[in-house]
Amino acid sequence: MVSDQKINLLGLERGAMEALFVELGSKAFHGRNVLKWIHKHGVSDFSLMTDLPKRLRARLEELAEVRVPEVVFDQPASDGTHKWVLELECGNRIESVYIPDGDRSTLCVSSQVGCSLDCSFCSTARQGFNRNLSAAEIIGQVWVAARGMNKPLTNVVLMGMGEPLANFDAVVSAMEIMQDDLTYMLSKYRVTVSTSGIVPAIYRLNEVSDVSLAVSLHAPNNALRDQLVPINRKYPLEELIPACREYVRGDKRRKVTWEYVMLDGVNDSIRHARELIRLLEGTPSKMNLIPFNPFPGTDYRCSPPERIEAFRQKLMKAGIISITRKTRGEDIDAACGQLVGKVRDRSRRELRLARAVPRGR
Numbered sequence: 001m002v003s004d005q006k007i008n009l010l011g012l013e014r015g016a017m018e019a020l021f022v023e024l025g026s027k028a029f030h031g032r033n034v035l036k037w038i039h040k041h042g043v044s045d046f047s048l049m050t051d052l053p054k055r056l057r058a059r060l061e062e063l064a065e066v067r068v069p070e071v072v073f074d075q076p077a078s079d080g081t082h083k084w085v086l087e088l089e090c091g092n093r094i095e096s097v098y099i100p101d102g103d104r105s106t107l108c109v110s111s112q113v114g115c116s117l118d119c120s121f122c123s124t125a126r127q128g129f130n131r132n133l134s135a136a137e138i139i140g141q142v143w144v145a146a147r148g149m150n151k152p153l154t155n156v157v158l159m160g161m162g163e164p165l166a167n168f169d170a171v172v173s174a175m176e177i178m179q180d181d182l183t184y185m186l187s188k189y190r191v192t193v194s195t196s197g198i199v200p201a202i203y204r205l206n207e208v209s210d211v212s213l214a215v216s217l218h219a220p221n222n223a224l225r226d227q228l229v230p231i232n233r234k235y236p237l238e239e240l241i242p243a244c245r246e247y248v249r250g251d252k253r254r255k256v257t258w259e260y261v262m263l264d265g266v267n268d269s270i271r272h273a274r275e276l277i278r279l280l281e282g283t284p285s286k287m288n289l290i291p292f293n294p295f296p297g298t299d300y301r302c303s304p305p306e307r308i309e310a311f312r313q314k315l316m317k318a319g320i321i322s323i324t325r326k327t328r329g330e331d332i333d334a335a336c337g338q339l340v341g342k343v344r345d346r347s348r349r350e351l352r353l354a355r356a357v358p359r360g361r
């Protein structure tokens with residue numbers, strides 16, 4: 001086994017970890033022990049893994065490491081929300097956010113450096129796109145948060161920077177690690193992957209995983225969704241809704257969680273609520289209404305609270321469970337749609353935006 005760079009054990013699933021140790025001439029159970037040391041106990045120093053033979057520990061020092069992204073920003077908000085900015089080896093930065101809520105504690109993790117989907121209301125999308133994260137870089141965010149907080153994580157949502165299903169293999173691998181009994185022990189109902197609507201990937205996910213599904217919907221018709229969520233032009237609602245319905249079919253506990261950002265005068269009328277009700281008929285659904293979080297350069301405004309509540313009540317009366325999400329971490333720019341990190345934009349989006357928008361606007 002020859003490599004210029006040490007193997008990062010942080011991103012290995014149980015099967016891959018066992019196979020590595022067998023390849024090293026050791027036993028598969030040693031791989032399971034290392035998995036527990038890394039994730040359950042937060043240990044990255046092989047010399048402290050005392051149930052491994054000394055010779056094996058020395059071998060691991062030569063060939064492997066537990067390489068975690070560097071924490072360059074670590075700050076709580078006034079409401080208990082906590083944000084980390086993590087710097088990757090390439091110099092890009094990503095963000096993850098911890099949100100406590102009573103007995104529940106949710107970690108929102110990123111799956112890409114930036115995002116390529118260009119949703120018009122999202123600050124992350126404005127910064128462009130650099131690359132996908134590896135499974136180790138995704139699970140590294142969980143590792144950092146689990147070590148940094150005093151209470152265990154009960155939920156992980158892939159709703160941070162990026163489109164998770166555009167980084168399919170690494171995301172699925174990281175989610176498998178999260179659910180392992182030897183690591184974070186999160187059930188399929190406690191891990192949620194969010195997508196803007198990459199329909200083929202939703203069907204593919206249904207074949208290999210049973211985590212919870214959230215969809216960034218934000219509009220009840222194609223014309224409006226084409227403007228807000230451009231991926232809709234490729235995968236319109238006529239394709240998206242059946243894919244989501246199929247994903248939750250056969251499990252009475254499962255519902256599709258729809259994310260719907262409330263934009264003043266854009267998608268927040270009672271007429272829009274009626275369209276949503278018709279659109280989602282027959283699909284087990286839960287609606288998260290998200291007050292829009294402003295960012296520099298946006299022309300959007302948040303819907304007034306009374307309009308959001310009228311919208312919610314209309315959905316509730318039609319039998320759609322609807323919750324208005326609390327705005328959390330706004331004072332440290334950790335609210336939904338505000339994660340920006342530091343991206344070396346390979347998509348040149350800022351340049352294209354500058355050319356498209358007239359000076360002085």
